Amino acid sequence: MKSLPFHRRKDVRLAFRYLIACLLVVIFVFPVYWLFIISFKTPDEIFAFPPVWYPKSIQFSNYFVLFKDGDAKTVLNSLILASVSTFFAMILGTMAAYSLVRFKTGGENLAVWIISQRMMPPVAIVFPVFLLYVFFGWVDTFFGLILLYTAFNLPYVIWMMRGYIEDIPLELEESALVDGCSRWEVLWKVVMPMARSGLFATAVFTFVFAWNEFLFALVLTRTEVTTYTVQVTHYFGGQSNFWAKIAAMSVLGTIPVFIAVATMQRYLVRGISMGAVKG
Amino acid sequence: MVLPGNPGRAFLLSPLDWNAVAAATALHAHPDRNFRYWLLTPAIFLLLLVGLFPLFYSLVVSFMRIDMMDTDTSFAGLYNYANLFSDMRLWAALGHTLLITAIALPIELLLGLAMAYLFLDRMPGRQIFISLLVLPTIISPIVAGATWRLLFDNRFGPINQVLGWFAGHPVTALWTLNPKLVYPAIIFCEIWQWTPFMFLILLAALSNVDKSQTEAASIDGAGFFRTFRRIVLPAIWPVMAIAILIRGLDLVRIFDIIWALTAGGPGTMTETISVYTYSQGFKQFETSYTAAIAFLVIVILTVVVTWAIRRMGLAK
Numbered sequence: 156m157k158s159l160p161f162h163r164r165k166d167v168r169l170a171f172r173y174l175i176a177c178l179l180v181v182i183f184v185f186p187v188y189w190l191f192i193i194s195f196k197t198p199d200e201i202f203a204f205p206p207v208w209y210p211k212s213i214q215f216s217n218y219f220v221l222f223k224d225g226d227a228k229t230v231l232n233s234l235i236l237a238s239v240s241t242f243f244a245m246i247l248g249t250m251a252a253y254s255l256v257r258f259k260t261g262g263e264n265l266a267v268w269i270i271s272q273r274m275m276p277p278v279a280i281v282f283p284v285f286l287l288y289v290f291f292g293w294v295d296t297f298f299g300l301i302l303l304y305t306a307f308n309l310p311y312v313i314w315m316m317r318g319y320i321e322d323i324p325l326e327l328e329e330s331a332l333v334d335g336c337s338r339w340e341v342l343w344k345v346v347m348p349m350a351r352s353g354l355f356a357t358a359v360f361t362f363v364f365a366w367n368e369f370l371f372a373l374v375l376t377r378t379e380v381t382t383y384t385v386q387v388t389h390y391f392g393g394q395s396n397f398w399a400k401i402a403a404m405s406v407l408g409t410i411p412v413f414i415a416v417a418t419m420q421r422y423l424v425r426g427i428s429m430g431a432v433k434g
Numbered sequence: 435m436v437l438p439g440n441p442g443r444a445f446l447l448s449p450l451d452w453n454a455v456a457a458a459t460a461l462h463a464h465p466d467r468n469f470r471y472w473l474l475t476p477a478i479f480l481l482l483l484v485g486l487f488p489l490f491y492s493l494v495v496s497f498m499r500i501d502m503m504d505t506d507t508s509f510a511g512l513y514n515y516a517n518l519f520s521d522m523r524l525w526a527a528l529g530h531t532l533l534i535t536a537i538a539l540p541i542e543l544l545l546g547l548a549m550a551y552l553f554l555d556r557m558p559g560r561q562i563f564i565s566l567l568v569l570p571t572i573i574s575p576i577v578a579g580a581t582w583r584l585l586f587d588n589r590f591g592p593i594n595q596v597l598g599w600f601a602g603h604p605v606t607a608l609w610t611l612n613p614k615l616v617y618p619a620i621i622f623c624e625i626w627q628w629t630p631f632m633f634l635i636l637l638a639a640l641s642n643v644d645k646s647q648t649e650a651a652s653i654d655g656a657g658f659f660r661t662f663r664r665i666v667l668p669a670i671w672p673v674m675a676i677a678i679l680i681r682g683l684d685l686v687r688i689f690d691i692i693w694a695l696t697a698g699g700p701g702t703m704t705e706t707i708s709v710y711t712y713s714q715g716f717k718q719f720e721t722s723y724t725a726a727i728a729f730l731v732i733v734i735l736t737v738v739v740t741w742a743i744r745r746m747g748l749a750k
Contacts, residue, residue, distance in 0.1 A: 175552055176563050186626065189592060190581045206592050247477045254473035261474075269477075272485045274739060276687045278708040279728035282715040283488030283495075306480040313477065338469040365538045367574040369690045370708075372497050374716065388694065391583075398584060405577040416572045420565065424638040425570070427631060430637040431676040 167291025188410075193402035194218070201398050217403040226400070230385040230407045235297060236382060237365040240304035241426030245358050247305070249320075249350070253342055255313065256320045257328075266317065273310040278372050285374050295377040303375070304365040311364070311429070312357055320346065325362045356422030359415050366412055383408040449451065489732070496725035502718070514726035523702060526729065527710035528734075533617065534706065535685040538624045542681060543674075545625070546632025550640050564637070571625070571630045576646050579694025582623040586610055586695075616704050623691055628681060635677045639670040675746040707731055 192210060194200060195218050199232045221227040251269075254260045261268075284303070285294075323346060331345045332338075347354070357397030372382040387404050390397035416423065424432045496514050499506040518524060549567070553560055570578065585591050586609035597605040609619040643666055651661040667674075689708040692698060698705035699712070705713075711731065715724040 169557060172552060172557060176557075179549065179552075179689075180563060180566050183626065183630065186578075186581045186585055187573070188567050189585055190577070193584060202590055204518055204589055206590055208592070247480070250473040250478035254470045258468045258470035259729075269481065271479055274683055275485065276708065276731055276735060278578065278687065278689065278711045278729075279492070279732050280484070280488040281712070282686050282721070282724050282728070283491040284484060285715075285719075286491070287488065302480070302486055305483040309477050309481060342473075347661060367576070369574070369576045369693070370712070382635070384574050384690075388577055391580075391694070391697075398590075398716050401580050401584065405580055409573055409577060409586055412574070413569075416568075417565075423568070424634055428635045428638070428673065428676060429680065431673045432642075 158218060187409075190402055190405055192396060194406045196399070198399065208266045210281060217399040218407070221400065221407065223405055226386055226404065229381045229383045230411075232297075232380050233366055233384070233408065234384045234389055234411065236300050236304060236380065237362050239297075240301045240308065240365050241303040241358050241361045243301070244308035244312050244361050245354060248296075248309050248357075249316045249347070249354065250342070251309070252313045252320055254314035266313075269310050270314050271310075273314075280375055281370055284371070288375055294375055295379045297380050300372065300375060300380055300382075303371055304368065306359045307368075308364055312361055315357040315360075315426070315430055316350065316353060318433070319350045319357070322353075352422070356419055356426055359419040359424040361424070362415055363412055366408075464657045492728050493609055494727040495722050498722050500721040501723070502720070511720070513721050515730075517723065518726055518730055523705070524707075524710060524730075526702065527705045527707045530704060531674070531686055531688065531706040531708075534620060534624065535682065536689060537617075538621050538628075539678070539682055539685055541621075541625055542629045542632045543678065545629045546636050549629070549633040550636040553637060554640050564634070568634055570627045571634070573627070575627065575690035576694050578623060578627045579691040582619070582626070583610065583695055586619055611700050612704055613700060616696055616700065620692060620695055620704060623695060624688070627691070628684075632677055632681065635673060636670065639673040640666070643669045671746075672748070675748055679739070679742060679748070680747070683735075683739070686738075 192208075193212045195215070196207065196210045197214065197216075200210050218227075255266055288294045288299055291299075293302070327349065328341050328345055331341045336344065367384065368382070369384040369388075372385045373388070376382065378384060383404060387401060387408070390400045390404070419426070456624055457493045489602070497511065499508075499513065553564060573581075584592050588594055588606050588608050591609075593609070594605045594607055597607070606617055609615045647665050648661055651665055656664070687708055688706050692704055692706055692709055696704045698709040702710075707727075711724060711727050714720045714727060
């Protein structure tokens with residue numbers, strides 16, 4: 156190594172980095188590849204020994220089955236639950252965050268209490284929530300799950316929007332007030348538009364949390380609002396799994412999230428670190 | 435910063451901010467005096483409904499004796515809590531949870547850090563690599579578990595096949611059934627899904643470290659590890675601590691991946707605290723006992739998290 160001139164040493168280093176990078180990509184992406192590829196395989200290819208690493212032809216019959224049996228409707232259910240609950244969580248959460256930031260309502264204590272709600276282990280409240288829902292007749296209803304997911308996402312939305320609202324210059328709001336806007340108008344016409352990028356970024360993560368949720372969906376749904384995550388587990392069998400269905404359903408449920416996150420790549424780091432990294 | 439606000443009851447909760455008071459008096463005459471409370475009401479109501487109410491309910495029920503057969507609502511004292519101590523399955527479940535956390539968390543952290551270093555300096559195509567590597571993290575955990583279930587299949591999965599190439603003979607390991615292999619299987623899946631999370635956060639943190647300081651240190655002859663400990667680690671620690679906290683909490687609550695991969699099996703070998711609580715509540719219908727377990731979990735978590743926050747220097 157020592158005898159190599161400086162720029163050559165740099166080349167070797169770069170080549171080495173590429174080698175490791177490619178290796179990592181293979182390891183981390185291969186499972187996703189395998190999932191997608193199984194969904195395109197014929198039964199013969201799925202249950203071939205040794206395993207087939209790429210199908211001879213791309214065929215969609217595994218997906219057609221899901222649509223024919225109506226199983227694909229669970230993706231639609233997930234879509235409705237995740238998007239409606241995201242919508243409400245964003246509005247209520249932003250309102251609350253605005254109150255916390257601009258009026259210091261409840262001081263730091265209230266903010267800490269709110270974020271501590273997110274640290275609650277879901278399994279500790281799932282049973283009482285189930286009983287509450289049985290009592291009110293909310294089990295297996297869109298209303299029930301939307302209410303729940305909205306509430307679950309509120310701490311995150313409030314926490315994130317607090318950071319974004321703090322970045323908005325106060326002078327704009329003051330001049331709007333002087334111009335005769337009411338407090339509500341200031342919130343809707345000044346703050347919301349100013350915090351637009353933060354709103355979108357937070358909404359994507361709120362959507363993904365609701366989309367991925369499994370435990371409460373498992374407990375609180377029966378047939379009407381089954382989410383796609385619950386549907387995937389319906390295909391697990393003791394010995395024989397419905398491989399084609401597991402794969403196709405998983406892919407159907409994964410694509411919307413890939414799209415959502417791809418459009419919001421810029422905010423990915425701030426979003427998943429809960430604001431610890433400002434991006 | 436000058437804050438317009440109603441000085442009202444905030445006095446009781448936060449130290450007096452004279453700037454805020456001065457600004458607020460100008461706006462005090464405004465009609466929407468309770469505006470700030472209206473803003474908070476719906477959010478607080480929802481949080482109380484699904485957060486505090488179930489807790490309160492659990493607390494009450496945990497002192498009764500309600501199960502599938504019996505609905506005895508009389509005060510049973512610490513009956514359920516006393517039972518916790520002799521419940522070996524519960525302590526085993528806590529042990530399993532701890533085992534998975536103690537192995538997966540450090541690996542995710544170190545691997546994520548190493549990957550962050552690999553991609554720290556610019557290189558052509560860097561952004562594409564990063565985007566691809568992040569894929570596992572945004573997949574639903576239940577799908578991640580399902581995917582690995584397919585990968586680990588003893589006959590039709592590629593993992594045994596690849597192992598067979600190296601071993602020179604066909605490998606038919608039963609990853610999700612063999613007691614010796616289930617934990618590696620779960621931990622592989624967990625690491626695969628969440629290392630990119632650590633990687634992404636640590637990469638952002640490392641990129642923000644002042645380059646001139648690390649360069650100065652290396653000119654002074656400090657080695658990589660010395661520079662890392664003295665300069666880089668203190669700089670990235672606030673972000674790293676939060677990443678550890680988020681992942682640690684998620685790992686302690688781990689449910690989805692286990693459910694999809696082993697469902698707690700074989701037997702109860704991989705039952706974590708979440709899986710056990712679920713089965714007590716929804717398979718055995720031990721209402722009161724489940725409530726007591728839930729409280730135990732909450733108490734343990736609160737103590738650990740409070741300690742961790744202090745220890746990591748996250749508290750202000």
